[in-house]
Amino acid sequence: MSDRNVTTLGRTDNIIGDTAMTEEEEKLYTVREVARRLRVDDTTVRRWIKSGALEAITLPHRGRRQAYRIKQSTLDKLMQNPITTM
Numbered sequence: 557m558s559d560r561n562v563t564t565l566g567r568t569d570n571i572i573g574d575t576a577m578t579e580e581e582e583k584l585y586t587v588r589e590v591a592r593r594l595r596v597d598d599t600t601v602r603r604w605i606k607s608g609a610l611e612a613i614t615l616p617h618r619g620r621r622q623a624y625r626i627k628q629s630t631l632d633k634l635m636q637n638p639i640t641t642m
Contacts, residue, residue, distance in 0.1 A: 584604040584613070609639050
């Protein structure tokens with residue numbers, strides 16, 4: 557049984573054996589892009605990620621800082637229900 561990915565018309569179909577699983581492409585934002593959209597500092601976004609208040613994808617570590625990507629859907633939820641700070 558072989559696993560393969562096939563990309564067609566903006567979506568990725570993961571083929572596992574005879575079963576196809578469709579995963580819609582979703583825009584991913586960097587920490588800096590999210591910070592600018594929310595008008596906060598990059599450090600604030602990183603703090604939210606580390607505390608679990610903001611869900612993010614962790615990328616392999618290169619350089620001084622850990623790299624993250626935030627999904628469009630996560631950013632949309634955040635815009636609807638802002639994080640409150642004390």
